[in-house]
Amino acid sequence: MSETRKRMILDLDTGIDDALALAYALGSPEVELAGVICTYGNVTMRTAVRNTCALLELLGHPEVPVLAGADRSLAATAPFAPPAAVARIHGSNGLGDQPVSGWCRCAPGDGISFLREEVLRAAEDGVELLYVPTGPLTNLALALGSISGLADSLGRVTFMGGALAVPGNVTSCAEANVANDPAAADAVLRGGLRTRMIGLDVTHQAVLTRKDTAAWRDLGTPAGRLLADVTDHYISVYEQNNPQMGGCALHDPLAVACALDPTLVGCLPANLRVDLEGPTRGRTVCDPDRLRDEEKTCEVALTVDVPRFLGEFRSRVARTLA
Numbered sequence: 641m642s643e644t645r646k647r648m649i650l651d652l653d654t655g656i657d658d659a660l661a662l663a664y665a666l667g668s669p670e671v672e673l674a675g676v677i678c679t680y681g682n683v684t685m686r687t688a689v690r691n692t693c694a695l696l697e698l699l700g701h702p703e704v705p706v707l708a709g710a711d712r713s714l715a716a717t718a719p720f721a722p723p724a725a726v727a728r729i730h731g732s733n734g735l736g737d738q739p740v741s742g743w744c745r746c747a748p749g750d751g752i753s754f755l756r757e758e759v760l761r762a763a764e765d766g767v768e769l770l771y772v773p774t775g776p777l778t779n780l781a782l783a784l785g786s787i788s789g790l791a792d793s794l795g796r797v798t799f800m801g802g803a804l805a806v807p808g809n810v811t812s813c814a815e816a817n818v819a820n821d822p823a824a825a826d827a828v829l830r831g832g833l834r835t836r837m838i839g840l841d842v843t844h845q846a847v848l849t850r851k852d853t854a855a856w857r858d859l860g861t862p863a864g865r866l867l868a869d870v871t872d873h874y875i876s877v878y879e880q881n882n883p884q885m886g887g888c889a890l891h892d893p894l895a896v897a898c899a900l901d902p903t904l905v906g907c908l909p910a911n912l913r914v915d916l917e918g919p920t921r922g923r924t925v926c927d928p929d930r931l932r933d934e935e936k937t938c939e940v941a942l943t944v945d946v947p948r949f950l951g952e953f954r955s956r957v958a959r960t961l962a
């Protein structure tokens with residue numbers, strides 16, 4: 641039996657804050673990172689695989705399996721290519737246009753087969769399996785359709801995405817991860833799975849400044865320098881687009897943090913759905929058909945203990961970079 645009582649699978653569209661989420665998970669001693677399933681969003685799925693492999697190598701964990709996942713939304717007929725606006729935010733390579741290199745060693749098989757095996761392995765080992773998507777929910781929607789009993793066997797999924805009581809960041813209603821595949825998000829939120837939504841309501845409160853990236857750069861290591869340079873790109877985009885925030889939002893690391901410690905956020909239990917058509921397409925909203933259901937499948941994070949989260953973020957990323 642494994643000594644670790646928790647395992648985690650990350651489902652990343654590996655751009656800048658996904659990279660920080662990876663660093664957070666690797667610096668968390670209470671959890672073993674079982675693997676990373678890649679998806680599209682900030683970059684193409686293939687670029688997400690390459691970025692994830694390069695980051696794992698740089699951060700000293702080349703043993704973590706990296707799996708190819710969905711390369712397009714449920715409705716798309718061609719692989720997703722990020723629009724220019726997204727390439728500006730995360731850089732055209734997803735990592736702030738910093739040169740990244742490394743051996744691209746995608747594990748054999750696909751993300752869904754990997755998830756199926758990991759669910760069985762976790763049950764055999766008596767280990768809790770935490771699934772944390774920080775990109776579009778396409779992989780999870782496909783898995784729900786092809787792994788029988790997944791909603792019961794997986795436990796609560798903590799995902800970054802959505803916005804309940806604040807505006808979206810793609811349109812006034814839609815957050816980027818949900819906007820990239822509203823049908824997948826809707827299938828996940830209405831598919832019986834227990835979820836915890838770490839959306840813009842809380843991630844826009846968790847802000848990182850250049851003081852932190854300067855400390856990483858001062859380490860003088862290749863990993864510290866790269867993480868600092870990549871994150872400074874993200875901060876400079878926020879300085880242009882959201883100067884009132886005073887730094888960049890730590891969207892994806894907050895989801896990893898809350899999967900490990902849900903007490904970091906205060907949640908509203910709710911049954912959610914996603915608007916699929918019209919001007920509110922991509923909006924996460926309470927499902928009128930399940931409003932009076934006693935059981936609520938989603939915990940929507942609305943408050944966050946920012947100082948405690950930032951303390952955890954600093955110490956865990958420092959552990960990864962040590």
Ligand code: BDR
Nearest residue numbers: 657658774800816817891
């Ligand atoms: C989310 O969209 C992506 O650009 C980020 O990586 C994050 O997961 C924020 O809306």
Ligand code: CA
Nearest residue numbers: 653658774775
């Ligand atoms: Ca992401």
